Amino acid sequence: SAVISQKPSRDICQRGTSLTIQCQVDSQVTMMFWYRQQPGQSLTLIATANQGSEATYESGFVIDKFPISRPNLTFSTLTVSNMSPEDSSIYLCSVERTAMNTEAFFGQGTRLTVV
Amino acid sequence: DAKTTQPPSMDCAEGRAANLPCNHSTISGNEYVYWYRQIHSQGPQYIIHGLKNNETNEMASLIITEDRKSSTLILPHATLRDTAVYYCIVAGNNRKLIWGLGTSLAVNP
Numbered sequence: 001s002a003v004i005s006q007k008p009s010r011d012i013c014q015r016g017t018s019l020t021i022q023c024q025v026d027s028q029v030t031m032m033f034w035y036r037q038q039p040g041q042s043l044t045l046i047a048t049a050n051q052g053s054e055a056t057y058e059s060g061f062v063i064d065k066f067p068i069s070r071p072n073l074t075f076s077t078l079t080v081s082n083m084s085p086e087d088s089s090i091y092l093c094s095v096e097r098t099a100m101n102t103e104a105f106f107g108q109g110t111r112l113t114v115v
Numbered sequence: 116d117a118k119t120t121q122p123p124s125m126d127c128a129e130g131r132a133a134n135l136p137c138n139h140s141t142i143s144g145n146e147y148v149y150w151y152r153q154i155h156s157q158g159p160q161y162i163i164h165g166l167k168n169n170e171t172n173e174m175a176s177l178i179i180t181e182d183r184k185s186s187t188l189i190l191p192h193a194t195l196r197d198t199a200v201y202y203c204i205v206a207g208n209n210r211k212l213i214w215g216l217g218t219s220l221a222v223n224p
Contacts (some may be wrong), residue, residue: 004158009158042202043159045216092158104212106158 002027006093006107009021013083013114021080021110024094028073031103033094034066043092083114118142121202124219127197133190135218137203140184146181148206149189152199153217159202162188193222 003026013019014030023032029077046066047055055068070076093107120138122213127133139148149164163170163177165186176189190197202217 042216045211045213054138082137094158103164104151104159104160105161108158111156113194 002029002095002105003082003085004093004095004105004107006110008110009108010111011113013112015084015114017083018079018081019083019112020077020093021091021093023076023078023107025095029095030073031069031096033096034068034076035092035094037090037092037109039089046078046091080112083112085114088112088114118205118213119215121201121203121215121218123216124145124221126223127190127193129195129222129224130192132195133188133193133220133222135188135190135195135203135220136185136201137188138185139203142183142205143207146205146210148177148186149204149206149212150175150177151204151215152197152201154196154199158161169197193220195222195224198222 005024007022011019032049035043036045036046045058046061047068049055049068049070051070051073052064065081067079090109090111092109094104096104118139118141133150147164150162151159152162153159163172164182165177165179165181167179179186191200198221200217200219204212206212
């Protein structure tokens, strides 16, 4: 298994500001993913972050709004930029050891409230 | 869109088996069936996955029909701590997990 630490666990932010969420894994992993889970909804993939290359964003998500860093095989950050109340969600970091049929492991999430 | 169909909610008595169904009639030959659960205010937790054979681990059993168009996750002796949203996902190699709304399982004392 993989142990994932996400920080902060929760935050309340003013609209127009930005928040950077950190994801630290206890072992090297190939693929890291960032998800959003809006209240009462399921998980939506924001982007895939691979070390050494730019993140790949899903439809509806752009780098200017959700810039991602992946400086090494154990760490990634997601920034939620220029926040509005619609960005209030739980943001989840996920990892997989390889691309081949392995289970995904998740952090506990960051509960973001924008006021 | 999610490629699976699950009932929105189910109830189960504590100590009894919980059988959670999932329909995936459009599953491709190289796609696996994955089950995850999400306990309130936590990140999702992997339970089990399979291709075509039935699988069992310390958490649950996965029964996949011969035509692979549906599956059932079995929690053999449900406890109150098994109360969660259970997600059935089909995905192939190098795949993205596409999450539906899952089944909200309530285990009752």
